[in-house]
Amino acid sequence: MTDPNTIVTSSGHRGLDLAEPLIFELDSPGRCGVDLPPAPAVENRLGGLERQAPIGLPGLSEPQVVRHFVRLSRNNFAIDAGLYPLGSCTMKHNPRLNEKVARLPGFADIHPMQPMETVQGALELIDTLADWLLTLTGMPAIAMSPAAGAHGELCGLMTIRAALEARGDGGDAREVVLVPTSAHGTNPATAAICGYRIEQIPADDRGRVDLAALKEKLGPHVAAIMLTNPNTCGLFENEIVEIAEAVHAAGAYFYCDGANFNAIVGKVRPGDLGIDCMHLNLHKTFSTPHGGGGPGSGPVVLAEALAPYAPLPMVVRNADGLELVENAFESSIGRLKGFHGQMGMFVRALSFILSHGADGLRQASEDAVLNANYIMAQLQDLFSLPFPGPCMHEVLFDDSFLKDSGVTTLDFAKAMIDEGFHPMTMYFPLVVSGAMLIEPTESESKASLDQFIASMRHLGERAVSGDAEFFAGAPYLAPYRRLDETQAARKPVLRWHGGAGEAEAAE
């Protein structure tokens, strides 16, 4: 019998899995999808700045273009295709109801510069969503405009800086922001861009912030702490109330990174824990598309002390209805974004919230945590847990179970592609060696988790049995085999320069 893996096709296609070249390689000069009349002769007024050579776009017919992109799209892996356990990213299902609502002409076709009285519905939607977010977080104020998580962090730290300056404690007085070693990279990046020096807080042997080390680092030079809860090890910072008290006693502010809010919605109100501000990733917790699928949205909830510094514009209710206030108060840090946030994401997030209700949101969080713990329970005898469970919404393994096997976390992740899964997050957080961070979200059924667990166990057993050569070659069944990530980073080829000698030309 013919071994299917040895079949070489003359087309390069593998059955209906179609090989596709770059669009430039399909170029047929002069070919075009439409017939345009020749451009009329006009007087050249470009003063010598006119283009000297053809623009270099490939010539293709419409069906060629359609096939090109459809074929490429078949190489995509997406949450709509299968389990996407990318830890720290909350790749949950995007309900189609959200999409339907976001496409209603009243939401989809409005313009941010329309007269206020013609967009009362949109303003009311923003106001209603804001109200839900305030209720879920137990906080008094909110800034809706930040465009993504990191933008929300920037908003939060700018309000903190403004509050410190207002009380005469700004400038060089408080120049340090404390960040745990397990933090998302955006936390220290945000603090640095706001002009702060970063000091790291070590983790204790439970994978949580070392409270004693934190207290030692606190002082009159500290502006804020940035802490994710649950943290990036998938663990709840159970000393968060003491942390908040210590931070406030030192005169600093508490920025909570809400990236992992999906673990605690309806269970814990961060406001009750003593935080001063927190961003919410609508694109994660509230199911708006992300990961190349759409813009993010990162509203920031604020404590009373920071509310006067919130960015503009903001939605305010007055006698004439709702108003988008552009110049309410001088203490505001000003405008962070061209218009008032990501309207399409607001619609999707509110659609998710209203279709779930308070009880449904709570259950979604419970299911997300249950799913992660189920994976942990089913794998912990074979894989290695750096910190004992239970975990929250994601489970973290390290690579100590692979010690002396010759298999790395990267090899293991590549082999997961052959099993038909998007790999887990690798090598993050940095606090453990060879991290594998798995976040199933509430979207997965038990059957789908069992299938994932079976693949993990199959590969885990193969790895510890010493089959390093198999892993070094993976993936075998993907449209492309192992790509040279090192070379791609060291000598990236970012532009098509036409034909032979491509790599050299791009350097």
Added chain:
Amino acid sequence: MSAIYFSEDHEWIQVEGDIGTCGITEFAQEQLGDIVYVELPDPGRGVAQNDEIAVVESVKAASEIYAPVSGEVTESNEDVADDPAKVNADAMGDGWFFKIRLSDPRELENLMEKAAYDALVAGQS
């Protein structure tokens, strides 16, 4: 013979006179994996011991490099900036990062000699 000292953060410094040549250790390059980018300090920059001074990025992670001693940067290794693979190939030699004029040689006492560093690494690998 010039002495080599090591930091807990896996930097090394080889001192000749008042000039120290600094880089990351063999253990560090091995842990980082293929290094794809190195950001080096400009000559003339003054730093205090344990200040961030350079950045190294691998396929796995980006890491800060800390100054093993206080002083003024006298030279950066442009070859490493152009070809970061040199750090993987020869971390303790051609893969050096920068040279620094020591402002206080007594700070070397805060660093480890080879035997102590090897013992530290043996405990981490």
